[in-house]
Amino acid sequence: MIAPGPVRVLLCDDSAAARAVMSRMLATDPGIKVIAKATDGGDALAQLTAMPAAERPQVVLLDLEMPRMDGMTALPLLLKAAPNTAIIVASALSQRGAAATMAALRAGAVDYVPKPSAAAGGISGGQFQAELVAKVKGWARMRRPAVPSAARPAPPPVSVARPMVAERPAGSAQRPRAIAIGSSTGGPQALAALVARLDRPLGAPVIVVQHMPAGFTTLLADHLNRIGTLPCSEAKEGDKLLPGRLYLAPGDKHLLVKDVAGVLVAQLGDGPPENFCRPAVDPMLRSLVTACQGRLLVAILTGMGSDGLAGCRAVAGAGGAVLAQDEASSVVWGMPGAVAKAGIATAILSVEDIAGRILAAGADGKRT
Known part of the structure; x- marks a missing residue:
């Protein structure tokens, strides 16, 4: 079972500026901790495999375009080394970036974050930060191993306007158009x-x-x-x-x-x-x-x-x-x-x- 605590993140990007900005964004949420930064895919793989299994990142933020070892080359190697780690790729807002993103999703990445270009104001926008934080925390939760029932705390009540097991009347019986x-x-x-x-x-x-x-x-x-x-x-x-x-x-x-x-x-x-x-x-x-x-x-x-x-x-x-x-x-x-x-x-x-x-x-x- 993974020890409780902040979501552990490995940040991999060849740009020192991008690493610094995304690290600061993630640090604004106490539920996230950047435990390592890498400059290319090979560096990320070396750092991840050197860590004890219980201390490895739950999420890897992986840039796709990097020198030496790019993200697409590193992706299957990272998944082989840590199959339960959620890999979110950072993609350029371009047709080439879109094609690489879809290829990464087919290869096992769970999601992507579009990385705006410097001409578009960089990656300092509030919307980018909100999306980045939400995806890191959301995918870490989705990949977290189940807690044994004896150790599982009772779930908090869900505030909905009707019981979760109930269903509203369906309305018209006609086939939907x-x-x-x-x-x-x-x-x-x-x-x-x-x-x-x-x-x-x-x-x-x-x-x-x-x-x-x-x-x-x-x-x-x-x-x-x-x-x-x-x-x-x-x-x-x-x-x-x-x-x-x-x-x-x-x-x-x-x-x-x-x-x-x-x-x-x-x-x-x-x-x-x-x-x-x-x-x-x-x-x-x-x-x-x-x-x-x-x-x-x-x-x-x-x-x-x-x-x-x-x-x-x-x-x-x-x-x-x-x-x-x-x-x-x-x-x-x-x-x-x-x-x-x-x-x-x-x-x-x-x-x-x-x-x-x-x-x-x-x-x-x-x-x-």
């Missing part, structure tokens, strides 16, 4: 787990908003296309949203849906960010409530903040069904937690069970 998914921090892995389980034809399109920069969503769509049986693509202006296909909102564009002569059609918007995000979940859901007249099934997955809460209120008010990912399987229980605590979730489920509900609702006409 669209299935909508919203996700953020930890979302790429949650989406991959969900999409891999959607292994039967669906009678409705699946429309996804994942908080991601431009360039990254194109490659995420390709990543999901390889994993599941549903064809997946980044949505384009004027796309007819066809049943049995998955459409991902492009980075830096709101994805809205309109009914045009009985056909659901994608519209991309440059409106202001909502909940500090573009794409955002709320505008997608508002448009879908109107286009589908409430015939919706919505799943809110892991993520920081409360994007999707207002939209889910509108969905529930129109008779649609809302599923929220449970806290145990969420890297950050912000977005799904907000929906759960508001009492508007039809059910609070693991990703695996959410996939089952989607299949049941979309494949054979049953509603959750």
Whole structure:
């Protein structure tokens, strides 16, 4: 069992400035401790393997572009040396960086943090710090070995507007006309787990908003296309949203849906960010409530903040069904937690069970 205490982090970046800034950011949270800093992948591997097993980092923050040994070369070696360590890669905000990030996720990294360029103001922004801290703590919790029941403290009560085991009435028994998914921090892995389980034809399109920069969503769509049986693509202006296909909102564009002569059609918007995000979940859901007249099934997955809460209120008010990912399987229980605590979730489920509900609702006409 891992001893209690701050999350232990090994920070690997060839830039001394980046190491210093990220170290200071992490030090603002008493639940995190940077125990080692490395200048390249080989240095990180040497430091990690020299540590006693009980003192090794729970999280490695790994830059991908470094001299001598880069992050992609180091990644499998670090995972072999410490299989339970969560590796979060730091990626440049570029097409090349996006491609490297997706390759790293396929190779075993759990997540990524986009590292803004110096031209964009460096990595000193508050949003970057919040995301960095949330991902480090969230993934450390997800990778922590289970505590034996005899030693496990009683969990604190969960403040939700209804019992966790209960389920709200589902509303209309009609097949949903669209299935909508919203996700953020930890979302790429949650989406991959969900999409891999959607292994039967669906009678409705699946429309996804994942908080991601431009360039990254194109490659995420390709990543999901390889994993599941549903064809997946980044949505384009004027796309007819066809049943049995998955459409991902492009980075830096709101994805809205309109009914045009009985056909659901994608519209991309440059409106202001909502909940500090573009794409955002709320505008997608508002448009879908109107286009589908409430015939919706919505799943809110892991993520920081409360994007999707207002939209889910509108969905529930129109008779649609809302599923929220449970806290145990969420890297950050912000977005799904907000929906759960508001009492508007039809059910609070693991990703695996959410996939089952989607299949049941979309494949054979049953509603959750």
